[in-house]
Every structure is written in structure tokens, then in C-alpha cells.
Amino acid sequence: MDNGYGRLIQQAMINIRYKGGRVQEQDTAISTDDDPVVQLADGLMEQALTAGASDLHIESVADATRCRIRVDGQLILMDADIPVKLHNAIISRFKLMCGMDIAEHRIPQDGRTSFFFNGTRIDVRASVLPVFTGEKLVLRFFNAAVMLRDITELGFSETELETFRSICMSRKAVIISGPVNSGKTTTLYAVLKQMNDRKNCIVTIEDPVEYQLQGISQVQVNDKAGLTYASGLRACLRQDSDIIMVGEIRDEVTAGLVVRAALTGHSVYTTLHTGTSLEAVRRLMDMGVSMDNITATIGGVVAQRLVRRVCPHCRGPVDSGAREPRGIYSLGTVTEPDGCDMCAGTGYLGRLAIHEIMPMTAELRKALLDGLSESDLASLMVRMGIKSLWDDGIEKAEQGLTDIREVRRVLGYGPDQRRF
Ligand SMILES: [Zn+2]
Missing domain, CATH: 3.30.450.90 (Beta-Lactamase)
Structure with missing residues (x-):
């Protein structure tokens, strides 16, 4: 032409x-x-x-x-x-x-x-x-190569992976919490891939279906045609499904149906557009789910974010051990990345997830039902050994995988405001 x-x-x-x-x-x-x-x-x-x-x-x-x-x-x-x-x-x-x-x-x-x-x-x-x-x-x-990760490739440490696995096997609702583009779908797909065998009937309701998974029935939400998360989920409950993935809890009706699904013995994997795991719990309450139902049906919440990985081709030495007073960290900050051809001069190449994993233990269930204050809940979570997103980010910066500025940029806060 x-x-x-x-x-x-x-x-x-x-x-x-x-x-x-x-x-x-x-x-x-x-x-x-x-x-x-x-x-x-x-x-x-x-x-x-x-x-x-x-x-x-x-x-x-x-x-x-x-x-x-x-x-x-x-x-x-x-x-x-x-x-x-x-x-x-x-x-x-x-x-x-x-x-x-x-x-x-x-x-x-x-x-x-x-x-x-x-x-x-x-x-x-x-x-x-x-x-x-x-x-x-x-x-x-x-x-597909990026979307379909194995559960072991999500950046969990061995103990975290064990906790995450036990949450996933709880036959309750598992919530992945995070903003848009925080890798939630990749995590859900990894879980489904793990569960996908002939013994389980798995149905997903997604908007959109991001990648086709073999052996899994994937439903595309179509609001115009009246196929919403809620109507899809209702149909799944009638279809003798074992495992249901709901792309996102967007409204009260869907929240109520997720609870009903979990109460009737289904494993439900879903996401909430919230920051931390406790914020996810609060959001469910705002959506009209009672604390009784929240504590009874949630197996655990995983909050996650994606941080950029320091470019392995041009990174400087990790400044480890230089922990400043008052808990303000400088470690993990890589000496000014020069950038190279591999990372297009940015000093970063690829991304990895940082997590906060909150299993719904008996202790936490009781604390939530007792209506503990935010600060008491936070100290309980520290006692339970739950790492906040900030802590996990710092740990990965210490390992030289990312750096402190990146963790701060993504979380939007520093060590002084670290929170659950
Ligand atoms: Zn580079």
C-alpha cells in the first residue's frame, strides 16, 4: 500500500x-x-x-x-x-x-x-x-508466562508460604487486599492453579477473564446482559462448586453472597480494593457484613503491593546494617542506581510482591469480636508475628531485592507511620 x-x-x-x-x-x-x-x-x-x-x-x-x-x-x-x-x-x-x-x-x-x-x-x-x-x-x-505463576514464585518466605497455604486450605473465604495493579489476580491464579485437580469443581467469576485456565470454568461478568458478580455467584452456589473465585467484592450484595458461600462450606477466593488486612475487615463491615460472619467465614486476609526489583545488572552494594536510631531505616538503600541498558537507565527491572498475611486465628477472632481498639489489634498482630507490609518491604530491601525508597513510594508512608 x-x-x-x-x-x-x-x-x-x-x-x-x-x-x-x-x-x-x-x-x-x-x-x-x-x-x-x-x-x-x-x-x-x-x-x-x-x-x-x-x-x-x-x-x-x-x-x-x-x-x-x-x-x-x-x-x-x-x-x-x-x-x-x-x-x-x-x-x-x-x-x-x-x-x-x-x-x-x-x-x-x-x-x-x-x-x-x-x-x-x-x-x-x-x-x-x-x-x-x-x-x-x-x-x-x-x-501468560507472567500471569501464571506458581504459588512458590509469589515471593513468600517459607514460613509465609506455609501460613498462606493453610489459609487457602481452610475451606473459608480468602481475601487478597490491595489497590489496582498490586498483583492480586496473579496471586489468585496461582492459588487456583494449585487447587486445580480433578477432585475439585472450580468456577471463577471475573471482570475481565484475564487468562484462560484449563480445567476451570471461568465466567465473564457482563453487566449489560445482567451477569454481575452477584448473579454469577448465585448461579455458582446452585451448581455444586467446591471452589469459587470472585474477581472482586464490589458491593454489599456480593459481600453477602461471599459470606453465604463460605458459610455453606465453599472455598472462596476473592479480592478487596483496600489497603491492609484490617482495612479489608473494616470494608466488609461497611458493606453490612456482621463481625460474627466476618470472623466465622474468613480464613485469612493477605494484603499485597508490587515494588520494583532493583536491577541485578547494575545495582550497587546493599548498605546493610546501617540502621538509624528511632527505628528509621536507611538500610537496603542501594547506592544511587546508575542504570544500565538492561533496565533502561532506571535502576529497576521487574517487580516483586510484598505481603502482609493475617490468618484468622482463634485469638484474632476473639479480639475482633471483643471489639478491640485499633492500637490493641495492631499490638496483637505484632505478638502473633504478623509482618506489616512495611516490615516485609524492609526485609526485602535488606535482602537487596528492592530498596527503601521504592517501598516508601509504593506504600506512601514511612517507618514512623507503619501500620496494619
Ligand atoms: Zn540496570
């Missing part, structure tokens, strides 16, 4: 490189199509995937098309000089690829596709939003 843009596109393709320089070489392994717009679109996706991005954002800003990728939770500008004239062509290419209506520019649209990249299946969810300057497109990549 010659649309007159050939030379511009070629120039843009040469210019597409990840700022900081991890990816310098342009390669178009995804497609063999010789349409230059297709090649440009593929080039963008390939650069994004090579950089390990979870999302690719393409938007028109004033007189240019801006491409950014999210790597390890951070948005990074791609050094792609795409003339604004090409904006519509590129967006149309992605819309076509993801099964959207290319003639429709006035309303938001969703689409999806999948392909293989370096031997791994990548599922793509796309959305376009008509904004004033032109359509904005975001592609989200789901990488």
Missing part, C-alpha cells in the same frame, strides 16, 4: 526506541505484512513487549502522536516521532486488529486480540476513548 506516508513511517520506525536505550534495534518479527502502517503498529507493540510493558498508550497531543508504555508500573515516553498525520491510520490499524468498528470515532470502544510473541501467548485488551484532540488508544498486554 502506498498512502504517501511511506517515508515518514520509515523514519518513525527508525526513531521508535525506548527512551534510555534498552531497545535500540528495530525488528518487525510480529508481522510479515508489508503495509507500512501495519509495520509501524507492530513495531510499537514489539518495542513495548520487548521492554516488558504492561500497557501501551497512543494519544494525540497538540501536533504529535505520543506513545508511552507502562513498565513496572511506571509510564515511560517512547522516543517515537510519529507525525500527527498518521494518528488516525495507526488508531484504525489497532481498532481493526482488535475487532472494533473503524468507522466509529464518537464513542468509546473495547476490543481484544491475541498473538504469539517470542513463543509466549500475549492476550491484548484494547480500548479507545474519543478525546478532544483525537482518539486515545490503550492496549493492555496479558502475558
